[in-house]
Amino acid sequence: MSATNQASWQRGRVVSIDPAADAIARIVLALDTPVRAEPGSHVDVRLDTGEVRSYSLVSAGADGRTVTLGVHLSPTSRGGSRFMHALRPGDELDVTAPLQNFPLRIGAPRYVLLAGGIGITAISAMGTALKGVGADYRLVYVARTRSAAAFLSELAGLHGDRLELHIDDEGTGLDVGTLVGGVDARTELYMCGPIRLMDAVRRAWVDRELPLPNLRYETFGNSGWFDAEEFVVKVPDLGVETTVGTDESLLDALERAGVDMMFDCRKGECGLCQVGIAAVDGTVDHRDVFYSEEQKTAATKLCACVSRVVRRPGAPAVPGTVTLAVH
Incomplete structure (x- = not known):
């Protein structure tokens, strides 16, 4: 799901940075210009490298002058989460006004909000909004451990028995x-979390023949079926061959090698960065929501911003390889 956004940049100052859960930081930013933040919105942040990363808004101050983010320190960070976790009170950075790709529609008879892990950052404000209008809703929160469930005490205090907690190790x-x-067919379900969880929900939704417009979601580009591995990308027509590290995307590696790429969302949603596959030695880890299941099975294309290649199970300990076709 997407919406048109026009980024408006301003300066933000770190008010506080505190642990929200294991490896998750609660970061409060004060903004130069007041903003209006709708549920499901996010801000873009410019890193010290000049790159841009997106972070969901957990909440915004009543006066619009502060926003709260929740940032997971990813073990395969491409620099964004490391940069954010290194911030300290008083630090300044460039940040956009809130952007909207995951809008909440007010007025449905019933709602289910589903958050997996750090996906709670995209879902939290929706729960607050639905409680505020007296909607009929459930907030389903899934985490591997209780200590990894961010903002848990605040959510429990706000939502009471409408919060449904599922902890894997318990x-x-x-x-x-x-x-x-x-x-039922009149319920809208909003979800954000790991790709395995969201894929399972989508499959079950389709199997029950529930209305597809009532299933709404946002993705994280680093959520895949497999752990990230190094792999080799070749573009023979351009004389390019390079290794894609675990801490970078295929899109990053191609740009680093001098390939002129088109892209937009960097989350596997828009398909602008799709590339053709001429050959692959390994398994394509499709991490996008742009292609259909049939297209992913055919593996003739992939979204370079999020998707990767891993070695086939049982294959020798050599990197997988993908050869791209130039059209």
Whole structure:
């Protein structure tokens, strides 16, 4: 899902940075210019390298002069989460006004909000808004451990028994079939989390023939079926061959090698950065929501901003290889 946004940049100053959960920082920014933040919105932040990263808004101050982010320190960070976790009170950085790619529609008879892990950052403000208008909603929060569940005490205090917590290592993991089986055709489900969770929900939703417009989601580009591995990309027509590191995307590696690339969302949603596959030695880890299941199975194209290649199971310990076709 997407919406047209016009980025308006301003300066932001770090008011505070505190732990929100294991490896998750709560970062409060004061803004030069007041903003209006709708549920599901995000801000873009410019790193010290000049690159731009997007972070969901957990909340915004009543006067619009502060915003709160939740940032997970990714073990495969391409620089963004490391930069954000290194911030200290008083630091300044460039930040946009809130941008909207994941809008909440007010007026549905019932809602299910589903957050997996750090996906709670995109879902939290929706829960606050639905409570504020007296909507009928459930907030389903899935985490591997209780200590990894960010903002848990605040969510519990605000939502009470509308908060449904599923903790994997406590034996209360989410049963997707049960969740979707309890949804009717007039319920809207909003979700953000790991690709495995969201794929399971989408499949169950389609199997039940529920209305597709009522299933709404936002993705994280670093959420894949496999752990990130180094792999080799070749573009014979351009004389390019380079290794894609675990801390960079295929898109980054191609740009580093001098290939002129087109891209926009960097989240596997728009398809602008798609490239053709001439050959692959390994398995394509499709991390996008742009292609259909049939297209992903065919593996003739991939979204360079998020998708990767991994070695086939049991293959020798040599990097996978993808050869791209120039059209």
